[in-house]
Amino acid sequence: MIEMKNVVKKYPNSVVAVKGLNIQIKQGEFVYIVGPSGAGKSTFIKMMYREEKATSGEIKVNGTDLTTLKDREIPFLRRNMGVVFQDFKLLPRKNVYENIAFALEVIEKDPEEIKKRVMDVLKLVGLTKKVKMFPDELSGGEQQRVAIARSIVNSPKVVIADEPTGNLDPETSWEIMRLFDEINARGTTIIMATHNKDIVNTMRKRVIAIENGQIVRDERGGDYGYEF
Amino acid sequence: MKTDKLFEMNVGVTTVMNFNTMKRHFKESFISMARNRWMSFASISAVTVTLLLVGVFLTIMMNLNKMSTDIKNDVEIKVLIDLSANETSEAELQQQVEKMPGVESVKYSSKKQELDKLVKDFGNDVSLFKQENPLHNVLYVKADDPEQTEKVAKEIEKNPAVDTVKYGKDKIEKLFNVLNISQKVGIVLIIALLLTATFLISNTIKITITARRREIEIMKLVGATNSFVRVPFILEGMWLGAIGSILPIIGVTTLYSIVHSSLAPKLESSVVQILDVMPFILEVDIILLVMGVLIGVVGSFMSVRKFLKV
Numbered sequence: 001m002i003e004m005k006n007v008v009k010k011y012p013n014s015v016v017a018v019k020g021l022n023i024q025i026k027q028g029e030f031v032y033i034v035g036p037s038g039a040g041k042s043t044f045i046k047m048m049y050r051e052e053k054a055t056s057g058e059i060k061v062n063g064t065d066l067t068t069l070k071d072r073e074i075p076f077l078r079r080n081m082g083v084v085f086q087d088f089k090l091l092p093r094k095n096v097y098e099n100i101a102f103a104l105e106v107i108e109k110d111p112e113e114i115k116k117r118v119m120d121v122l123k124l125v126g127l128t129k130k131v132k133m134f135p136d137e138l139s140g141g142e143q144q145r146v147a148i149a150r151s152i153v154n155s156p157k158v159v160i161a162d163e164p165t166g167n168l169d170p171e172t173s174w175e176i177m178r179l180f181d182e183i184n185a186r187g188t189t190i191i192m193a194t195h196n197k198d199i200v201n202t203m204r205k206r207v208i209a210i211e212n213g214q215i216v217r218d219e220r221g222g223d224y225g226y227e228f
Numbered sequence: 229m230k231t232d233k234l235f236e237m238n239v240g241v242t243t244v245m246n247f248n249t250m251k252r253h254f255k256e257s258f259i260s261m262a263r264n265r266w267m268s269f270a271s272i273s274a275v276t277v278t279l280l281l282v283g284v285f286l287t288i289m290m291n292l293n294k295m296s297t298d299i300k301n302d303v304e305i306k307v308l309i310d311l312s313a314n315e316t317s318e319a320e321l322q323q324q325v326e327k328m329p330g331v332e333s334v335k336y337s338s339k340k341q342e343l344d345k346l347v348k349d350f351g352n353d354v355s356l357f358k359q360e361n362p363l364h365n366v367l368y369v370k371a372d373d374p375e376q377t378e379k380v381a382k383e384i385e386k387n388p389a390v391d392t393v394k395y396g397k398d399k400i401e402k403l404f405n406v407l408n409i410s411q412k413v414g415i416v417l418i419i420a421l422l423l424t425a426t427f428l429i430s431n432t433i434k435i436t437i438t439a440r441r442r443e444i445e446i447m448k449l450v451g452a453t454n455s456f457v458r459v460p461f462i463l464e465g466m467w468l469g470a471i472g473s474i475l476p477i478i479g480v481t482t483l484y485s486i487v488h489s490s491l492a493p494k495l496e497s498s499v500v501q502i503l504d505v506m507p508f509i510l511e512v513d514i515i516l517l518v519m520g521v522l523i524g525v526v527g528s529f530m531s532v533r534k535f536l537k538v
Binding site: 049051071072074075076077078079083089090091092093102103105106107108110111150 | 246248249252260263264442443445446447448449450451452453454456537
């Protein structure tokens with residue numbers, strides 16, 4: 001599903017964020033990416049949806065080599081994965097329905113099907129009553145649920161989440177995690193960068209720890225391993 | 229190969245935009261305009277103010293141009309034929325002038341016709357000349373290019389059958405100088421105005437779109453292609469430009485109709501005329517509409533392009 005070989009990422013300011021990553025993630029896995037701030041987690045995540053391009057090495061997602069992907073092909077890559085962010089990244093001037101529908105409009109689904117699928121995911125994330133509301137009228141947890149709904153509405157094989165609970169209180173964070181678990185249970189691969197010790201230690205999954213741009217630990221059912 | 233795989237995963241869509249998507253883009257552009265009320269208002273106002281200026285200026289310039297053409301076309305050379313010339317040499321002279329390069333038309337007027345004209349202008353006081361007509365037979369010559377009048381006149385003067393050539397030398401030269409300068413000043417002003425307008429408007433649009441930079445970024449992260457992001461913005465720019473041209477169109481049309489109805493009767497018998505309301509004002513209106521739309525579209529296109537690289 002996701003494969004990295006000797007991936008290196010140097011930034012123009014000569015900072016080396018990732019130094020030779022090798023990784024393999026299979027379809028249906030749930031993977032936490034942990035590690036201290038500035039260890040290269042974000043770069044790692046961003047390379048998977050090609051916001052950042054690897055300097056060298058090979059990244060394959062669903063058999064597509066991202067290191068040779070042309071810029072104009074990037075949208076097509078992103079349509080096959082869901083991405084969830086710490087700051088939700090909802091379109092502020094679109095209501096809940098329109099935000100989710102947008103992901104289907106870009107792949108030119110017909111309006112009838114868009115409607116049906118949006119209502120289906122809204123039911124899944126429990127927001128059917130808030131379709132017409134705008135992001136600034138929702139709580140953080142609700143916004144993140146909209147973002148998750150958007151990420152899965154075109155049934156991607158993988159959802160990538162960059163600290164999805166980073167801006168949420170503990171209780172809300174658990175609601176969000178239960179949602180991810182449910183999505184994972186349906187066979188969707190989930191890759192999640194997180195700083196949440198409780199979650200990682202309670203909801204046991206595969207844990208990959210990155211420090212200094214390198215993988216220092218990769219264990220199934222592992223614990224968080226850091227104090228914070 | 230890998231690209232094929234990507235496309236294959238994606239429910240077959242590539243270059244051709246389907247009807248639903250086009251419909252979606254139109255709807256999107258209207259919704260966006262309504263939800264960004266203040267930004268839309270600011271853009272429309274900017275377009276309105278500039279197009280109003282351009283419209284007024286354009287109307288004045290085109291009329292000045294018409295007037296100067298009227299004056300120029302009125303310039304003719306009066307060739308007084310030597311009194312001693314007989315009919316043959318008069319005919320020869322006329323033929324020679326007609327063949328001369330730069331000559332548009334030649335009209336012969338006998339001294340009797342000249343006297344009739346004089347009598348008509350000044351009344352019977354001059355009719356005593358009828359016994360002994362002191363006037364010359366005359367050729368009225370028009371040059372192709374009024375500015376070549378002097379050259380043509382000098383050429384004609386060389387013919388021995390010519391007594392005198394009159395063309396209001398000093399007056400014409402001064403007039404042409406004034407007209408040339410005023411035309412150049414006008415063109416410079418129009419260009420300056422257009423540049424200012426484009427700058428002002430694209431700036432307004434840029435501010436509007438900069439405010440939406442984050443939105444564009446998000447759209448691209450969700451898998452929108454550049455054209456998918458761009459089309460609604462461009463449509464929106466087009467509407468804003470078109471709406472912005474409404475007031476200037478109404479204003480310029482009304483204003484010109486009023487000015488025309490009060491000015492035209494006064495100029496009726498004069499050489500100089502102002503342009504008729506139709507179709508002139510319709511042309512100005514179309515120019516304003518096209519300019520508004522163009523400014524909106526180009527402005528959106530340029531500004532949105534900056535943020536598409538995510």
